[in-house]
Amino acid sequence: GRRDGDKVEVTNCFAVPHAERGDEVAIGKDFNRQMLALHLRANRNETVVGWYATAFPPSDEDSDSNNNNSSNCIADTSSLIHEFYAGECEDTIMDSPIHLVVDTSLVEDTIALKAYVSSAVVLDGETMANMFHELKLLLKSSESERIVLDEMIKNLGGCDDSDGGEEEEKKIEGKEDSTLGLKCSMEKLLSMLETASEYIGKVVDGEVEADDAIGRQIADTLSSVPRIRPEVFDKMFNDSLQDLLMVTYLSNITRTQLTISEKLNASLDVNLK
DSSP: OEEETTEEEOOOOOOOOEEEETTEEEEOHHHHHHHHHHHHHHOTTOOOOEEEEEOOOOOHHHHHHTOOSSTTTSOTTHHHHHHHHHHHTTTSSOSSOEEEEEEOSOTTSSOEEEEEEEEEEEETTEEEEEEEEEEOOOOOOOHHHHHHHHHHHHHHSTTTTSOHHHHHHHHHHHHHOTTHHHHHHHHHHHHHHHHHHHHHHHHHHTSSOOOHHHHHHHHHHHHHSOOOOHHHHHHHHHHHHHHHHHHHHHHHHHHHHHHHHHHHHHHHHHHHO
16 A cells, blocks of 8 residues: 555555464465565555454344444454564554454445554553554545446346346346446446537527536536547557457356366266266
């Protein structure tokens, strides 16, 4: 991630294997070092800002009392892992690593995130323990990520009113026609362009009173569109389309090979029996 003053932006992550034996924790240091080196080759402006873990499943007492404290977010071994990543952050601009906790229990039908920073509890000059303090966390998504998430949610809820057979048929059709989502997006974009063009035409003809706020939004939208010559755009689009078709072709070949391999393994198992 990156750090800007008092703000820390977490942009990427990768899992690191570890093993817990009682009060001891063994972390895959070599794996962490290799993955970090590979990651920095593709993201040279990023540094280690902390580590993440999943929360413990809520106990029956927490469920009955609706207790939302952080008792199931911090484990007994969290301090040991935190100390390891504090050493990883020594060569960076981070004073203390950020501990990000992801709640995958789905008790509240959401994937909750919490961020913590640790401070040492010192008694008579000796460090006795670490105390984790929760930080303010804000989740942001880029425009491309938002579009993908919207499409995923739309596809999940698109067949709620149909029966099982129709739902399965629609899923099969969606897999066969990979351009359906692009077609719907283009139709929606064309409809919005026609609406904006119709509004501008009415304002120019004096049929509708001009709205400064809408005018600024249209101007900002037009200014955000890059100016590209038609022949350059056609070349870019065709190149991207060829790449997409190649990826689709390779995916189909891989899927076919996996299917053949499964059938061969199944037939060998039958023959051996």
